[in-house]
Amino acid sequence: MHELAVTESVIAAISTQLPDSRVVVVHLEIGRLSGVMPDAVRFCFELAGEGTCVEGARLDITEPEGVGDCAACGASFPARDPLALCPCGSADVTISGGADLLIKAVEVADDV
Amino acid sequence: MCETCGCDGGDAARLTTLTAPGDGPGHAAGHVHVHDPVPVPVHGHGHGHDDGHVVTLGQKVLARNDDLAVRNRAWLAERGIAALNVMSSPGSGKTTLLERTVADLSPDRPISVIEGDQETLLDARRLAAAGARTVQVNTGAGCHLDAAMVAGALAALGPPDGSTVFVENVGNLVCPALFDLGERARVVLMSVTEGDDKPLKYPHMFRGADVLLLNKTDLLPHVDFDMDACRAAARRLCPGLRVLPVSATRGDGLGAWYDWLDEVTAAP
Ligand SMILES: [Zn+2]
Numbered sequence: 001m002h003e004l005a006v007t008e009s010v011i012a013a014i015s016t017q018l019p020d021s022r023v024v025v026v027h028l029e030i031g032r033l034s035g036v037m038p039d040a041v042r043f044c045f046e047l048a049g050e051g052t053c054v055e056g057a058r059l060d061i062t063e064p065e066g067v068g069d070c071a072a073c074g075a076s077f078p079a080r081d082p083l084a085l086c087p088c089g090s091a092d093v094t095i096s097g098g099a100d101l102l103i104k105a106v107e108v109a110d111d112v
Numbered sequence: 113m114c115e116t117c118g119c120d121g122g123d124a125a126r127l128t129t130l131t132a133p134g135d136g137p138g139h140a141a142g143h144v145h146v147h148d149p150v151p152v153p154v155h156g157h158g159h160g161h162d163d164g165h166v167v168t169l170g171q172k173v174l175a176r177n178d179d180l181a182v183r184n185r186a187w188l189a190e191r192g193i194a195a196l197n198v199m200s201s202p203g204s205g206k207t208t209l210l211e212r213t214v215a216d217l218s219p220d221r222p223i224s225v226i227e228g229d230q231e232t233l234l235d236a237r238r239l240a241a242a243g244a245r246t247v248q249v250n251t252g253a254g255c256h257l258d259a260a261m262v263a264g265a266l267a268a269l270g271p272p273d274g275s276t277v278f279v280e281n282v283g284n285l286v287c288p289a290l291f292d293l294g295e296r297a298r299v300v301l302m303s304v305t306e307g308d309d310k311p312l313k314y315p316h317m318f319r320g321a322d323v324l325l326l327n328k329t330d331l332l333p334h335v336d337f338d339m340d341a342c343r344a345a346a347r348r349l350c351p352g353l354r355v356l357p358v359s360a361t362r363g364d365g366l367g368a369w370y371d372w373l374d375e376v377t378a379a380p
Contacts, residue, residue: 002256002287009173017169024164028173035290035316082315083348091348101173109164 003040007048010041010103015053018108023057025107031098033066033082062104067097126250127268128233130240177291180259184266184294188277194377195262195277197295199317202283204303205327207235209360209369210278214242217370222275226265228257228282235280244278245269256287259294276377289316297322297376304328305335308342311349319349323356323372330359 014023026045030038038061045059066079072090079098085091172178188195200206214223224245227236236248247265249257262279271277279295281288285302300321302310305328311318318324324346326339343355354372358365 002290005254005256005258005287006173006290009176013169013171013173013176018167021167035286082319083312103169103171103173105166105168105170107164107166111164 003036004044004048006036006101007041007044010045011048011052011054013103014106018053018106021053021106021108022111023054023106024109025058025060026054027060027062027104027106029062029064029100029102029104031064031066031100033079033095033098034101036101038063057106064098064100066095066099068093069096126248126252127264128236128248128250129268130233130236130246130248174290174292177259180263181292181294184259184263185296187263187266188294188296191271192274193271193277194275194297194379195266195279195293195295196297196299196373196376197279197281197288197293198299198301199281199285199288200283200301201285201306204283204301204306205360206280206283206301207238209301209325209327209358210244210280211238211242212360212363212366213278213369213373214239214244216366217276217373218243222272224269224271224275224277226257226262226269226277226279228261228280230254230282239280245271251282255282255284256291257281257293258291262293276373285310285314285317289314289320296379299323299325301325301327302342304332304337304339308338309345311342311346315349318346318353321346321350321353322376323354325369326355326357327360329357329364330362 010026010028014026030036030041041061042059049055049057066084067076068079068084068086069076070086070088070090071092071094073086073088075086075088076096077087079095082095084093086093198206198210210225217223225239227239227246227248228251229235229248230251230253233248236246240246247269249261249265251257257279279293298321300317304326326342339357346353346355356365356368356372358369
């Protein structure tokens with residue numbers, strides 16, 4: 001369950017940067033090839049957020065598609081898994097997108 | 113939050129130091145925290161919804177771990193220490209491999225081990241008995257080691273300059289793949305009883321590997337395992353991956369493993 005550690009990292013990063021804020025929304029990016037399950041993060045977020053500045057905050061997760069770059073034909077194509085084949089048939093593919101885990105932004109209440 | 117002292121450093125894991133036979137007296141138990149959060153600059157500060165404002169962070173989720181891993185790597189490099197992150201499923205034979213490696217090599221070079229387990233000191237005791245100074249990190253519910261735990265363990269170990277440190281990660285092929293520890297190389301171990309399609313099932317782990325050990329080859333006559341298919345699957349994820357068949361219990365193939373170790377530990 002690395003999702004728990006991932007979620008705790010998210011909360012720790014936000015708490016460090018915005019220690020006195022009440023966070024209303026957290027915008028996360030979890031790439032489809034990142035190896036992290038968004039549903040598990042949602043589950044952990046509620047539990048791990050208790051008593052922190054993100055307690056009660058909404059979690060907004062975007063899941064960018066994987067992108068493969070083919071060394072054989074030069075095409076970039078959507079990659080559903082890290083072993084994706086290029087439509088041209090080549091397996092000489094580098095993953096160039098959809099593997100990131102980012103805290104994009106947070107929305108903070110002005111009432112505190 | 114730390115169960116031992118109640119501090120909320122967040123990175124606490126229980127540490128126990130075990131000395132190798134002949135290492136002289138000394139036993140320390142405790143835990144180490146890394147308390148200084150790594151500040152990351154806030155990149156933007158714009159106004160959004162009516163009921164509040166948006167703070168743009170654009171920060172990697174694992175930025176803190178990655179930053180600590182960079183520090184570990186620098187700390188190790190300054191001392192010429194090669195740290196190897198050893199990962200596998202539970203039961204693949206990591207501890208047996210390391211036990212044998214320590215027994216064979218430690219008379220000629222100092223080896224220490226950071227032993228990660230959720231609970232117990234069993235594996236750490238085996239490695240200490242084989243001759244390695246060992247620090248046990250009990251992660252409790254944690255399913256992987258992170259860079260902060262390794263930082264604490266390195267401080268407790270104090271490995272000599274130019275030595276080799278094995279980090280035996282928690283048995284798990286999923287979570288450890290995500291956490292850079294500051295290691296010089298990643299060793300992935302699997303046994304021939306696990307199925308030759310294992311690399312395809314755990315792509316992140318195999319993709320980041322520097323060497324793959326296929327253990328328990330003494331069992332090959334009894335299992336349906338296609339060595340070439342496994343090698344091909346692993347290399348689809350990691351072209352050029354070194355794949356070394358070994359039997360840690362019988363000693364087969366360990367020469368090639370020791371040669372690889374010499375190579376990777378000699379590199380600056
Ligand atoms: Zn192509």
